[in-house]
Amino acid sequence: MDYYKAEYIWIDGAEPTAKMRSKGKVVPKGEAPPVWGFDGSSTNQAPGENSDCVLNPVFVCPDPIRGGDNVLAMCEVLLPDMSPHPSNTRAACAEMAEKFGDFDTWFGIEQEYTFFDGIKPLGWPDNGFPAPQGGYYCGVGSDEVFGRPIVEKHLDACLQAGLMVSGINAEVMPSQWEFQIGPVGAPLVADQLWVARWLLYRVGEDVHISDSPNKGVTARLDPKPVQGDWNGAGAHCNFSTRQMRENYEACIDAAEALGRNHDLHIANYGDRIEERLTGLHETCSYREYRYGVSDRGASVRIPWQVHRDGKGYIEDRRPNANCDPYKVTELILSTVCSAAS
Numbered sequence: 097m098d099y100y101k102a103e104y105i106w107i108d109g110a111e112p113t114a115k116m117r118s119k120g121k122v123v124p125k126g127e128a129p130p131v132w133g134f135d136g137s138s139t140n141q142a143p144g145e146n147s148d149c150v151l152n153p154v155f156v157c158p159d160p161i162r163g164g165d166n167v168l169a170m171c172e173v174l175l176p177d178m179s180p181h182p183s184n185t186r187a188a189c190a191e192m193a194e195k196f197g198d199f200d201t202w203f204g205i206e207q208e209y210t211f212f213d214g215i216k217p218l219g220w221p222d223n224g225f226p227a228p229q230g231g232y233y234c235g236v237g238s239d240e241v242f243g244r245p246i247v248e249k250h251l252d253a254c255l256q257a258g259l260m261v262s263g264i265n266a267e268v269m270p271s272q273w274e275f276q277i278g279p280v281g282a283p284l285v286a287d288q289l290w291v292a293r294w295l296l297y298r299v300g301e302d303v304h305i306s307d308s309p310n311k312g313v314t315a316r317l318d319p320k321p322v323q324g325d326w327n328g329a330g331a332h333c334n335f336s337t338r339q340m341r342e343n344y345e346a347c348i349d350a351a352e353a354l355g356r357n358h359d360l361h362i363a364n365y366g367d368r369i370e371e372r373l374t375g376l377h378e379t380c381s382y383r384e385y386r387y388g389v390s391d392r393g394a395s396v397r398i399p400w401q402v403h404r405d406g407k408g409y410i411e412d413r414r415p416n417a418n419c420d421p422y423k424v425t426e427l428i429l430s431t432v433c434s435a436a437s
Contacts, residue, residue, distance in 0.1 A: 098125040100165040104132055104151050105294050106173055109140035109183040112367040113317075113418050116294050129153045129169040141173065141183055149181060150174040155287035160256035161298055168257060168294070170287050185422040189283040192426045196433035202341075202409070203285040203425055204278030204334035208267055208417045209296065210321040211243040212314045217271035217322065218242045229326065232270045242271045246303050246313055251275065253295045259288045268327040268378070278334065282429060286421035293317070319416040320371040328372030328379070329417035335428050336409035339436065344406040346436070351387040351396045351410055353435035354428070358385040358395070361431070364423045366416025373414060380413070 105118040117139055123129055136142025136149035151171040159166040173181040180187035193201070211218035219242030220226055235241050247264055254261040254275070262276045275296075277289045300313045320328045339346040354361065362369060362382050373382035380386060380395045387396035387410070389403045395414055402408030415424050 099123060100125055100167065101159070101162055102129040102153075102156075102167050102169050103159060103162075104129070104153070104169050104171050105291065106134075106151055106171045107183065107185075107290065107420075109136075111140070114183070114420065116290065116297065118294065125165065129156060129167065131174075132171075136173075136181075141181060148176055150176060150178065152178075154186065155284065155291065157257045157259065157291065160253040160295070168291055170291050185420050185426070186283050186286065189286060189422040189426040189429075192429045193282040196429055196437075199429075199433050199436070200338040201281055201429060201433070202279040202336050203282055203428075204262065204276060204280075204409075205285060205289050205415075205421055205424075206274055206276050206330070206332040206334070207289060207292065207317075208272060208274045208329040208331065209315045209317055210269070210272045210329055211246065211300075212271075212316055212321075217269075218313055219271050226270050229268050229270075232266060232272075233268045234265050240270065241266050243273065243313065246299060246315075247273050247275075249303075250292075250296050250299045253299055254292050257291065257295065259292055260285075261292065267329075269322065269329075272321070272327065272329060279336075282425040283422060286425055289421045317416075317418040319366055319368050319418055325377075327377045330372065330379075330413065331366075331415045331417050331419050331421070331424070333412045333415050333421075333424055333428065334409050335412060335432070337433065337436070340407065340409060342407055344402070344408075347398060347402060347408060347410050349436060350432045351398065353432050354396055354412065355385040355387070356435075357427070357431045361412075361414060361427055364420075364427055365414050366419035368418075369414070369416050372416060378413075382414070 107114045132151045137144040137147035153169040155170040159168045172186045173184050260280045264275045296315045303313045373379045375381035378392045385395045388394045389398045390400040397411040
């Protein structure tokens, strides 16, 4: 029998930050990846005496790791009665996106992450610290950039998977990088971001450092990977509605609306957000909300091009690197579109 392999990817019930899980299934050619199951008692999603949970594929794309006809299947988690599992944040996001479908919303998420070699960031000295921040952002050269071969492999993998990846760059802290997904509507932008995260981890498994005792390079979404005078890691979320892409006042209205719900967003934008949003290192304090044109120290930035053109989008700079993009996009949809309705 002809067959292909499908890697089922899902989000577990770990708290305060969910982790990714995956397992492979052999599927007859000509059939779509079917609904499948897993042991929820091993992922903090069910008790041992009633452990079955359901995987429902919601986004399927080519598998660049295995190649051929094999696929990756991003799944939402359901209960055996086919209702959303309590850990399933996608269902609420999809419902909100459908509710406000007339707004034709677009999202672009900038995912920052940090490479680690064991307990230290990749390329950092065993004792002490590298030179202070300054030359690392979009840097070039082996003294300023660490991990580029992995970044390039990850970018190629995302493109081969058909994801809407739009760019990569080295970030302000050495060994910290970023990729961008979008512009895409919700919940698809979050589906693709989760798959891109999985590919990042998976590519890192196969990269080995000759002088390291560790088996591979790990990518972490820690919002403050190194304490002290170093940038944290975020997932800035660019957002627009059809109205915002036509009218600058709609951009201002969206920024104002986000301020009225600031505490709710902060509570759902990633664990340990207070360690990152301090008011330093290109952030606004989590205790404060403000927006401004070209202001990277604001909670929400209005790009200068948007101000010049009188239309476009805004950037919510508050979400952590470890945020759940389903929650972030759901909240932005709810807050901005409800205010504009």
